[in-house]
Amino acid sequence: MENEQNKNKITEIFIPRETTTTNGPLPEIEAPQTKSTGAIIGSIIIIIVLIIGGLYLWGKQIIQTETQISLTPEQILSETDPALDSLNTQGTSTKITNIEADLNTTDLNNLDKELKNIDTELGL
Numbered sequence: 001m002e003n004e005q006n007k008n009k010i011t012e013i014f015i016p017r018e019t020t021t022t023n024g025p026l027p028e029i030e031a032p033q034t035k036s037t038g039a040i041i042g043s044i045i046i047i048i049v050l051i052i053g054g055l056y057l058w059g060k061q062i063i064q065t066e067t068q069i070s071l072t073p074e075q076i077l078s079e080t081d082p083a084l085d086s087l088n089t090q091g092t093s094t095k096i097t098n099i100e101a102d103l104n105t106t107d108l109n110n111l112d113k114e115l116k117n118i119d120t121e122l123g124l
Contacts, residue, residue: 073121082107 090102 076117
């Protein structure tokens with residue numbers, strides 16, 4: 001009798017369950033909503049263009065800095081200075097008209113150039 005019960009248990013275990021199938025059309029599953037990839041791709045392209053433009057300008061600035069003539073202090077000292085030459089040619093008269101004439105001939109437009117040369121001499 002125990003044998004029979006064991007057989008029944010075994011057959012119960014191996015009995016396949018009934019599967020339900022529908023012969024009608026399958027219900028449509030809604031596709032997940034996809035976001036617009038065009039906006040994302042456009043943003044990525046804009047970012048890439050900005051990065052490339054920044055690298056271009058940065059490289060151009062580096063090249064421009066390298067190509068500038070950097071004068072050594074010895075070269076600066078050996079150059080003729082037109083402002084100094086014009087000061088040496090001024091008169092020593094104390095008359096007001098002569099002093100005014102000397103002031104009018106003095107060129108003060110290149111003072112910045114002289115300051116840059118001083119910075120170069122000092123290594124700043």
